[in-house]
Amino acid sequence: MNKASTLKRILEIIPGGLSWSIIISLILLSFFYPICSAIIIISFDFYWIIRTVYLTTLLVMAHSRLFRQRNEDWLARCLGLSGNLGFSELYQIVIFPVYNEGVEVLRPSLAALSASHYPQEKIIVVMAFEERNIQAHDNALILEEEFSGKFGAYLSTFHPDGLPGESRTKGANATWAAKAVRKFLDTRGIAHEQVVISCFDADTCVDKEYFGCLSYHFLTSQKRHQASYQPMPVYNNNIWQAPSFARLVEISSSFCQMIESMRLEKFVTFSSHSMSFKTLVQIDYWPTNMISDDSVIYWKGYLYYNGDYRVIPLYVTVSLDVAYSNNIWRTMVVQYKQKRRWAWGVENFPFVVNGFIKNKNISLLNKLRRSFHLLESHVTWAVWAVILVVIGPLPMLFGGVFFSQTTIAYNLPKITGLLFKFTLLTSLTWIFLSWTILPPRPKGISWFKHVLLILEWIFVPFIILIIGSAPAIDAQTRLMFAKYMEFNPTLKGNKVL
Amino acid sequence: MLNFQRTRGLLFYLSVFLFCVGLPVILSFALGYKFNTHTLKFVKTGLIFVKTQPAGAKIYLNGKLITERSPASMHELLPGAYKLTLELAQHYPWKAEVEVEAGKVSRVDKVILFPVRPNLQQLNQEKFSSFRIDTEKKMIYYLDQEKKILYRSNLDANNFEDIATLPDKFMQINGWEVSADRKKLFIFNHHQISVIFFDTQMDDEYSASTVLLDYLQEKIADVFWHSDSYHLVVLTDKHVQVVESRLGAVPINLVELNKAQAVAFYDIKGDTLYFSDNQRSPDGSAYNNLYKLELSANLYSLERLFDQPFGAANYLQKEK
Numbered sequence: 001m002n003k004a005s006t007l008k009r010i011l012e013i014i015p016g017g018l019s020w021s022i023i024i025s026l027i028l029l030s031f032f033y034p035i036c037s038a039i040i041i042i043s044f045d046f047y048w049i050i051r052t053v054y055l056t057t058l059l060v061m062a063h064s065r066l067f068r069q070r071n072e073d074w075l076a077r078c079l080g081l082s083g084n085l086g087f088s089e090l091y092q093i094v095i096f097p098v099y100n101e102g103v104e105v106l107r108p109s110l111a112a113l114s115a116s117h118y119p120q121e122k123i124i125v126v127m128a129f130e131e132r133n134i135q136a137h138d139n140a141l142i143l144e145e146e147f148s149g150k151f152g153a154y155l156s157t158f159h160p161d162g163l164p165g166e167s168r169t170k171g172a173n174a175t176w177a178a179k180a181v182r183k184f185l186d187t188r189g190i191a192h193e194q195v196v197i198s199c200f201d202a203d204t205c206v207d208k209e210y211f212g213c214l215s216y217h218f219l220t221s222q223k224r225h226q227a228s229y230q231p232m233p234v235y236n237n238n239i240w241q242a243p244s245f246a247r248l249v250e251i252s253s254s255f256c257q258m259i260e261s262m263r264l265e266k267f268v269t270f271s272s273h274s275m276s277f278k279t280l281v282q283i284d285y286w287p288t289n290m291i292s293d294d295s296v297i298y299w300k301g302y303l304y305y306n307g308d309y310r311v312i313p314l315y316v317t318v319s320l321d322v323a324y325s326n327n328i329w330r331t332m333v334v335q336y337k338q339k340r341r342w343a344w345g346v347e348n349f350p351f352v353v354n355g356f357i358k359n360k361n362i363s364l365l366n367k368l369r370r371s372f373h374l375l376e377s378h379v380t381w382a383v384w385a386v387i388l389v390v391i392g393p394l395p396m397l398f399g400g401v402f403f404s405q406t407t408i409a410y411n412l413p414k415i416t417g418l419l420f421k422f423t424l425l426t427s428l429t430w431i432f433l434s435w436t437i438l439p440p441r442p443k444g445i446s447w448f449k450h451v452l453l454i455l456e457w458i459f460v461p462f463i464i465l466i467i468g469s470a471p472a473i474d475a476q477t478r479l480m481f482a483k484y485m486e487f488n489p490t491l492k493g494n495k496v497l
Numbered sequence: 498m499l500n501f502q503r504t505r506g507l508l509f510y511l512s513v514f515l516f517c518v519g520l521p522v523i524l525s526f527a528l529g530y531k532f533n534t535h536t537l538k539f540v541k542t543g544l545i546f547v548k549t550q551p552a553g554a555k556i557y558l559n560g561k562l563i564t565e566r567s568p569a570s571m572h573e574l575l576p577g578a579y580k581l582t583l584e585l586a587q588h589y590p591w592k593a594e595v596e597v598e599a600g601k602v603s604r605v606d607k608v609i610l611f612p613v614r615p616n617l618q619q620l621n622q623e624k625f626s627s628f629r630i631d632t633e634k635k636m637i638y639y640l641d642q643e644k645k646i647l648y649r650s651n652l653d654a655n656n657f658e659d660i661a662t663l664p665d666k667f668m669q670i671n672g673w674e675v676s677a678d679r680k681k682l683f684i685f686n687h688h689q690i691s692v693i694f695f696d697t698q699m700d701d702e703y704s705a706s707t708v709l710l711d712y713l714q715e716k717i718a719d720v721f722w723h724s725d726s727y728h729l730v731v732l733t734d735k736h737v738q739v740v741e742s743r744l745g746a747v748p749i750n751l752v753e754l755n756k757a758q759a760v761a762f763y764d765i766k767g768d769t770l771y772f773s774d775n776q777r778s779p780d781g782s783a784y785n786n787l788y789k790l791e792l793s794a795n796l797y798s799l800e801r802l803f804d805q806p807f808g809a810a811n812y813l814q815k816e817k
Contacts, residue, residue, distance in 0.1 A: 038527070039524060039527075039528075042523060042524060042527055043520055043524065046516065046519060046520055046523055047516060047520075050512050050515055050516050050519075051512070053512070054508055054509065054512040057508055058505060058508070061501055061504065061505070065501070262501065262502075262505055263505070264502065405601050405602055406529075406600055406601060406602065407527070407528060407529035407542075407543060407544055407572075407600055407601065407602055408527045408528050408529070408600075409602070410544065410546065410570070410602045411526065411527040412527065415523060415526075415527055
């Protein structure tokens with residue numbers, strides 16, 4: 001093993017090693033030094049409450065921005081820009097990497113795109129199929145017949161299987177499609193800097209104002225090419241049909257993304273996102289051998305521009321499918337796998353730190369800050385639910401007679417109980433906000449579902465147990481032992497638009 | 498966006514401030530530390546936790562009334578002895594001296610405050626000789642020797658009904674018990690056992706007429722119902738017997754007793770008889786032993802024992 005490989009392995013071990021060290025240390029402390037463990041638990045609980053209140057406030061702020069901007073006529077604002085800033089020359093490319101999704105998933109995505117409040121002749125759509133999918137060519141033909149005349153250009157690409165240096169990932173397919181688009185643009189003499197590219201999950205249905213909003217922010221941003229543009233993902237496509245469990249998880253995911261949009265210094269691209277095509281070419285496209293291509297693309301930009309690269313939040317929604325299956329157990333498995341795939345974003349840590357080591361132009365402070373944020377977010381994800389739910393009661397259960405007679409043993413459950421009652425207030429805020437982002441109730445869905453949508457929040461503690469920390473621990477442990485994950489798309493339910 | 502970021506920054510630093518200020522306060526409270534404003538030092542305290550049955554008692558600590566009522570905990574108490582008094586209206590007060598240790602909890606959580614006036618109810622005004630309580634069926638059975646009747650009521654002494662008439666010639670009653678099926682009772686004295694069927698619940702399976710069993714040669718010490726509500730387990734001065742509750746039934750001697758005044762307990766759930774008996778060893782020493790006789794198997798196996806009656810001690814020796 002050479003030096004680079006050794007460093008990579010060490011960096012891969014750090015997040016999982018840290019998470020497991022924290023968990024095991026706290027368990028051992030609960031047995032042998034229960035007072036010390038109780039002090040840590042109370043401190044963590046208090047930290048968690050403050051953090052929850054802080055993040056909920058950010059959520060309210062993000063939600064307020066989203067609602068203020070939801071009825072904005074972005075196209076009119078683009079047209080009203082002084083000096084035009086190049087709007088008339090701007091092209092939008094949309095790539096839909098397709099793994100094995102059928103036309104029933106892809107059709108609504110294209111329909112939403114064609115309904116955009118944006119000049120359709122400026123939109124170039126690329127349906128990026130996998131050659132190994134035997135249905136790919138048939139599906140491509142069906143969709144071409146339906147949609148090829150509705151946009152400025154409509155391309156279907158077929159990514160060959162098993163190219164050298166590639167894994168079976170979404171990024172590899174998207175990169176293949178982006179290279180094909182590059183040829184298309186070059187043959188038509190369209191400058192790369194006049195093009196914004198969006199890479200959407202196959203089930204992404206854009207808001208009709210999305211491209212107007214994206215264009216406005218792109219054109220008005222300083223260093224427009226040194227930024228990615230991140231819409232707010234909501235899981236509204238089939239939210240009325242999805243079971244409570246899956247619905248709650250996805251609403252929470254949307255909220256987390258909205259919160260992140262308020263923390264610009266930590267904000268990283270996630271799922272469907274957009275960026276300058278020029279930059280995409282410069283940074284050599286999406287990674288072709290990593291699962292978390294959506295966030296790695298940000299880090300590639302960050303490293304390429306020596307830290308002068310950012311993510312600009314767009315307070316406009318893109319709607320995706322809730323991942324669920326035909327029974328609760330399978331839904332849990334589907335959700336677990338999806339969250340594990342997201343948690344596999346921990347592979348960014350070795351990638352980024354390795355990049356930082358090679359890059360001499362980013363300040364040490366920035367490198368340390370960003371590395372710490374990245375590591376802290378993944379480790380916290382892996383341990384928080386374990387500490388709150390599993391380790392919290394351990395000192396009381398295994399602390400022994402001496403500990404049970406101490407004041408801290410008496411006060412521990414009372415203090416934690418009181419702190420968690422306080423978090424109920426934040427839960428009420430989340431419940432209210434979740435209600436406001438729901439799409440209109442489709443015909444045939446009872447009004448009682450509205451009530452259910454509120455009552456289902458009582459399942460939150462159960463959900464915390466299932467998908468709170470476990471997927472993150474799983475992903476980090478796999479990375480620790482070099483058991484690399486393969487891309488495994490999430491099973492999505494049918495859309496109802 | 499800049500305004501949002503500025504607000505967020507303020508929120509962030511406010512959260513950090515709250516954490517930094519709040520955590521020491523919470524931890525010192527949890528660990529029992531108290532800041533002494535006179536000495537300007539932290540001192541470690543203890544607490545007393547009080548729980549009473551019933552709840553709601555006033556709590557006096559060193560004679561001073563605490564605002565909380567039981568159950569309650571008194572925090573930040575300096576180590577030492579405290580006089581604790583618990584008072585609840587219409588109840589006897591409870592007093593004790595409680596020792597408080599630094600960083601420890603003194604639990605006073607097993608206090609029962611007894612009412613000054615016990616909750617005593619007179620259920621009825623009857624002339625009965627004895628009674629039995631059936632908690633399962635929520636019944637009270639009353640035996641009136643003078644009128645020679647058995648009657649019953651519910652547990653609140655309502656809904657009285659006569660259910661059996663005792664035989665006239667049965668004078669002295671030493672004991673009685675209602676069967677597990679609640680369809681009959683036995684009464685006994687030293688030389689007679691009578692099984693009387695309840696008037697209200699006739700059973701086709703058994704004869705409804707009163708059964709009288711005479712014990713002329715033996716003196717009856719105790720009688721028990723077997724769980725089948727048909728056999729009686731009888732302890733006499735000479736034997737442990739079983740006998741069917743029918744006219745002309747012949748008792749089966751299961752065990753021959755050495756002691757004339759054996760005592761017994763019958764566990765009807767397991768159909769097991771525990772009884773005492775004497776045993777004299779070859780060296781002449783006398784022992785008083787306790788025996789266990791299981792009758793849960795079907796009683797036909799006991800008839801085999803009837804062929805060879807023997808003393809309990811002899812029986813056990815043979816088994817060895």
